[in-house]
Amino acid sequence: MPTWWGKKSKSKSKSKDKDAHGLLQFNFIKPKPRPKSFDDALRSSPPDLPLPRPSLSSNDHTLAFGSPSLSLSASSASSTASYDDPPSSTSRAQGDMKFAVRSKSPGPVSRGPTSPTSPLHSKLHALSLDSPTARHEDGRSECHPLPLPPGSPTSPSSSLSSTRPNGITEQTTTCNLSKWKKGKLLGRGTFGHVYLGFNSDSGHMCAIKEVRVVSDDQTSKECLKQLNQGEGTLSVYLEYVSGGSIHKLLQEYGAFKEPVIQNYTRQIVSGLSYLHGRNTVHRDIKGANILVDPNGEIKLADFGMAKHINASASMLSFKGSPYWMAPEVVMNTNGYSLPVDIWSLGCTILEMATSKPPWSQYEGVAAIFKIGNSKDMPEIPDHLSSEAKDFIQRCLQRDPSARPTAQQLLDHPFIRDQSATKATNVRITRDAFPRMYDGTRTPPALDYSNRTCITSLDGDYATKPIPVTSRAARDNTRMITSLPVSPSSSPMRQYMPAHKSCFLSPPHPTYPMMGQNTLPSYPVRSNGTFTLDPFHETSFYKAHTPGGSPRTRLF
Numbered sequence: 396m397p398t399w400w401g402k403k404s405k406s407k408s409k410s411k412d413k414d415a416h417g418l419l420q421f422n423f424i425k426p427k428p429r430p431k432s433f434d435d436a437l438r439s440s441p442p443d444l445p446l447p448r449p450s451l452s453s454n455d456h457t458l459a460f461g462s463p464s465l466s467l468s469a470s471s472a473s474s475t476a477s478y479d480d481p482p483s484s485t486s487r488a489q490g491d492m493k494f495a496v497r498s499k500s501p502g503p504v505s506r507g508p509t510s511p512t513s514p515l516h517s518k519l520h521a522l523s524l525d526s527p528t529a530r531h532e533d534g535r536s537e538c539h540p541l542p543l544p545p546g547s548p549t550s551p552s553s554s555l556s557s558t559r560p561n562g563i564t565e566q567t568t569t570c571n572l573s574k575w576k577k578g579k580l581l582g583r584g585t586f587g588h589v590y591l592g593f594n595s596d597s598g599h600m601c602a603i604k605e606v607r608v609v610s611d612d613q614t615s616k617e618c619l620k621q622l623n624q625g626e627g628t629l630s631v632y633l634e635y636v637s638g639g640s641i642h643k644l645l646q647e648y649g650a651f652k653e654p655v656i657q658n659y660t661r662q663i664v665s666g667l668s669y670l671h672g673r674n675t676v677h678r679d680i681k682g683a684n685i686l687v688d689p690n691g692e693i694k695l696a697d698f699g700m701a702k703h704i705n706a707s708a709s710m711l712s713f714k715g716s717p718y719w720m721a722p723e724v725v726m727n728t729n730g731y732s733l734p735v736d737i738w739s740l741g742c743t744i745l746e747m748a749t750s751k752p753p754w755s756q757y758e759g760v761a762a763i764f765k766i767g768n769s770k771d772m773p774e775i776p777d778h779l780s781s782e783a784k785d786f787i788q789r790c791l792q793r794d795p796s797a798r799p800t801a802q803q804l805l806d807h808p809f810i811r812d813q814s815a816t817k818a819t820n821v822r823i824t825r826d827a828f829p830r831m832y833d834g835t836r837t838p839p840a841l842d843y844s845n846r847t848c849i850t851s852l853d854g855d856y857a858t859k860p861i862p863v864t865s866r867a868a869r870d871n872t873r874m875i876t877s878l879p880v881s882p883s884s885s886p887m888r889q890y891m892p893a894h895k896s897c898f899l900s901p902p903h904p905t906y907p908m909m910g911q912n913t914l915p916s917y918p919v920r921s922n923g924t925f926t927l928d929p930f931h932e933t934s935f936y937k938a939h940t941p942g943g944s945p946r947t948r949l950f
């Protein structure tokens with residue numbers, strides 16, 4: 396095996412450790428001496444290094460691996476899966492990753508808005524990449540043998556455990572015990588709101604992501620029926636990560652210092668290395684989709700756009716969040732693959748360093764033009780170290796094949812010497828975000844019905860308050876950040892020849908073209924006032940390929 400960057404000669408044994416949270420962790424094996432420089436290393440042929448093998452946490456909702464550990468938070472993959480790239484059966488079969496989605500059932504009696512149906516409700520259905528339709532052997536079909544929401548009771552009377560051949564322990568609930576109440580608003584995303592969930596039986600918390608669902612065709616209605624959905628909402632129960640997202644921390648604390656960036660980058664890259672090692676591309680890496688827990692552990696979230704790709708295939712669909720989107724996605728001509736996450740990683744590091752993504756001075760579509768059509772490189776702040784600058788530059792290579800892989804990046808000088816212990820993670824996060832620990836961090840839930848002003852994106856997006864006319868008007872004018880659309884809906888479409896495999900759909904209605912000056916509207920509370928967060932709010936996407944194609948079924 397060729398040598399691989401081995402300045403640090405300490406070889407870690409592949410060991411299993413159980414951390415305080417019941418997450419099993421495995422360390423990387425890194426024998427081998429290292430070449431002199433990162434470039435020497437890149438020139439060596441990448442070895443087929445053993446990937447860290449994650450294992451499921453006790454609540455079965457996170458995967459943790461590597462050191463520092465990185466978890467893949469249970470996500471809305473099933474509910475927001477790519478419309479034109481359905482999740483592959485391979486990833487389902489492998490069982491390496493599991494995205495458990497517990498959907499809300501109105502049940503026989505509606506519980507009202509502050510008391511969502513318990514995830515253990517007898518009519519709940521859970522979607523999983525492993526076993527979306529399993530039933531109990533005794534014929535009880537109303538319960539689902541999938542992991543409980545985080546913190547659910549697991550007493551013998553309430554659950555049955557079984558260990559599958561791949562080592563994943565599954566829990567089967569008897570579906571009648573717990574009560575999850577919807578609490579304060581944690582945040583808003585493209586498809587809905589995320590609330591704190593509290594289990595009054597156990598005292599446990601989870602995050603409840605309420606996804607709005609449009610079912611305007613028969614297939615959609617059938618889908619919803621099968622999910623036992625009502626009221627146009629799908630509830631996804633997720634592990635609650637109390638630190639919130641990197642995006643929120645940036646809003647609250649401003650740009651991160653380099654040691655924090657280094658520590659978080661190392662963990663993100665570790666997660667990408669795991670995902671990419673399994674040919675899975677996340678496609679929406681950005682601060683808002685990366686959660687930080689109070690122990691400084693990073694969790695990748697929101698796999699709604701993740702996609703397993705075949706060795707031979709690349710993707711053509713236009714997905715992602717514009718400011719973090721790789722040029723090849725924007726141009727949408729030759730397809731794209733795993734390196735799109737590396738580009739987005741570079742953008743996310745810039746976001747951490749400046750609290751804004753690259754090209755944030757441009758409106759959404761103008762930024763897309765900048766990414767796709769120019770040869771410009773985003774500005775890299777001067778105050779960063781030369782290693783950090785080099786790391787970012789390598790991620791932001793316009794030619795995807797020139798970008799290092801996640802596995803290679805783990806040995807980049809910017810992050811390779813990062814102390815990889817839990818103590819370091821805790822210390823760095825505690826020092827950087829003290830209020831995460833003193834109980835004052837979480838701002839009060841925003842009352843969107845009463846907000847009085849938002850700020851305009853044109854010009855100085857952060858400072859210009861403008862009146863809000865009505866919720867309807869506001870909802871019609873949101874900007875896109877996460878955007879699953881068909882290839883032919885790319886805003887670049889009219890400027891380039893249509894790709895053969897494009898669906899002929901009309902331009903996406905939620906994409907304001909340049910000059911339209913629409914108003915993105917994500918007011919966030921900052922120092923007691925609402926300010927615009929132009930990088931977050933998105934239009935509620937309703938796909939519209941002709942004829943109500945199956946891929947336009949939901950959302």
Ligand SMILES: Nc1ncnc2c1ncn2[C@@H]1O[C@H](COP(=O)(O)OP(=O)(O)OP(=O)(O)O)[C@@H](O)[C@H]1O
Pocket residue numbers: 468581582583584585586587588589602604633634635636637639640642643679683684686696697876877931933
């Ligand atoms: N599991 C969680 N624990 C704690 N907070 C969460 C959790 N999931 C989401 N949040 C908070 O809610 C916000 C909205 O999350 P959501 O996943 O709906 O959208 P997003 O990822 O921010 O944006 P998009 O949908 O465009 O990708 C996040 O930015 C985060 O602050």
